[in-house]
Amino acid sequence: MRSIFYIFFFCLGFIGYSQELNCSLVVNAQQTGNENQSIFKTLEKQLTEFINNSKWTSRSVAPQERIDCSMVITITDYSGENFQGTIQVQSSRPVFGSTFNTPVYNFNDRDFSFRYLEFQNLIFNPTQYESNLVSVLAFHVYMVLGLDADTFAKQGGDAYFKQAQTIVNYSQQENYKGWKLEDGLQSRFALIDNLLSPTFSAYREVMYSYHRLGLDVMSENAKRGKEEIASSLKLFEAMNSRRPNSFLLRTFFDAKSDEIEQIFSDGPNVNIASVKETLQSVAPMHSGKWANIKF
Missing domain, CATH: 1.20.930 (Transcription Elongation Factor S-II; Chain A)
Known part of the structure; x- marks a missing residue:
């Protein structure tokens, strides 16, 4: 009987602390002419596990409450540890009383360059820069979380958008594109700046x-x-x-x-x-x- 209780509470704990996202992630390297290289499959596997197995919030999330999203990373060029490409991010959420999922976030991020060494550890720090690869992915994770929360409650995404803004601020140090005002009107900087501006309330x-x-x-x-x-x-x-x-x-x-x-x-x-x-x-x-x- 005691062992049954242990199993019961273990399962409760697992369900209570389930991760927030159900993300399908694809790395497309066809444009490089070397799409069959193992590094791209390793990158895809590591990023999928990073997104889906990380705990991005302090909320308890039931498995059926995980947010459906997708990320398609298109590698256009690479040399050694340096990669250039784009990332298309989409998310959806279910509509009450139906089997229909409605699209919520759709963003084509064209300023995506990063360094990656096969099998390197991917670690997200909410207050400190780790790498541009981690920063870009984490930024879009918090955009997905924030917009999803906004569809359920007024200003529900505030905490997630503030975290996205923190990522923007600390990611400016390495001079990768997309993080600064001068990077244009369709950058990550512009996106979060507009979302938090009273002008676009x-x-x-x-x-x-x-x-x-x-x-x-x-x-x-x-x-x-x-x-x-x-x-x-x-x-x-x-x-x-x-x-x-x-x-x-x-x-x-x-x-x-x-x-x-x-x-x-x-x-x-x-x-x-x-x-x-x-x-x-x-x-x-x-x-x-x-x-x-x-x-």
Whole structure:
């Protein structure tokens, strides 16, 4: 009997401290012409284990609560221990009362260079720089965590975004691209700076109202859910008038444009004309999809 209790409490502890992410990670080295080299398979395996087996927060997470995400690292060039490439990061979360997963984060990080020695230890320190490889991965992990939390609670991602900002600050020391103001309007620096800026506060309001008050309601009341989604998108209008075609707006609609087209092309009627006017105003780059909304 005693051994049964030990097993029971061991299992409870394992479940209570499960890792936060369920990440599919791929290293694509085709562009190098040497994709079959063992170092790329080793890198893929190590990074997959690093992301999925690390404990990124102090929260207790049940296995079914792990966030689904993916990272595709494309190596474009390498020499010795020096690698150059890009990383595409995407995440999603389930919609209440359905089998549907909604996209949350979609970011193509083009400034990704790092040093890597096969089988080297990968260690994340929340307050101290370890390597650019670790910093870039950890930054995107906290973006995934923060945006996911924002879809469930107002300002729910604050702690994760502040950690992402800390990573940006201490990663500037090695002069890798993507961490500084001068690295452009689509850098990691710009992304977290915009997210935490009052100028773009509507973005995080929309993340909450669109998902929690809109999508999550649709299984019980489809019309009310669609109306809430339409109202939430209108919050972008004032933000867009201050900063037209902002980086954050583009990241939102890169993730959501297909979903929005589908939502407003089916189900209960809402004011489609008003919705299309809003979408055309704040996301003209997807005008072809908005033109397909003819419900």
